[in-house]
Amino acid sequence: MGKPTETRRTEIILAALEVAAERGLVATTTQAIASRVGIGQSTIFRHYNSRDELFAGAIDWIGSQLMMALEPYFSSSEPADVRLRGMVYQQLEFVSNNKGLPRILFSDSLHIGQPLLKQNVQRIMRNYSIRVIQLIQEGIETGRFDKKLNPEVTVRYLMMLIQGLLMRWSVFDFNFDLKAEAEPLWDFFSRALQPV
Known part of the structure; x- marks a missing residue:
């Protein structure tokens, strides 16, 4: 008897992310x-109609797992600056355990080749932005962050810092500890948040 559908789909996604981390998205074949999973190729197509659908599913899975990992920082009653710092640390730890993510994010397949993949990434980025904007706004209202900050712009710059770090990590074949970069990243970014 085969494994339950969701279990098998998750195994396939995790294998796709592992292979993408090693070979890049273009060279990751079904x-x-x-x-990697130890199944026949036809089994993949019982769960996903195409390779594009599989990677769109992988992005959905990563997005839901990331948001679950970050949820305590969005819903906690701790001060906004403490929660935002923890969120940055948690996000880098999460990505350090999912090396296929930056390979997908910085691939041509995402940017010009797979509309479904791009749509899923855009949706996840919008959902993430909305939650972090709320956290920044809360920090402004409670005096933890500078009242002159524009929450939307602040979140865009935070995302750019994180994405730039992930690009560097991917380009250098993951040869440095991503989690160790959380402290200097936060130290740099938090200075821009401090009330004047």
Whole structure:
């Protein structure tokens, strides 16, 4: 008897992310993914109609897992600056355990090749932005952050810092500790948040 559908789909996604981390998205074939899971290639197509659908599903899975990991920082009663700092640390730890994510985010497949993949990434980025904007706004209202900050712009710059760090990590083949970068990133960014 085969594994439950959701279990098998998750195995396939995790294998796809592992292979993408090693080979890049373009060279990640369904056969390589199937071999990593220890199943026949046809089993992948019982769960996903295409390779594009599989990677769109992988992005959805990563997005939901990331938001679950960050939820305590959005819903906690701790001060906004403490929560935002923890969120940055948690996000880098999460990505350090999912090396396929930056390979997907910085691939041509995302930017020009797979509309479904791009739409899923855009949706996740919008959802993430909305939650972090709320956190920044709360910090402004409670005096933890500078009242002159524009929450939307502040979040865009935070995302750019994180994405730039992930790009560097990916380009250098993950040869430095991503989690160790959380402290200097936060130290730099938090200075811009401080009330004047």
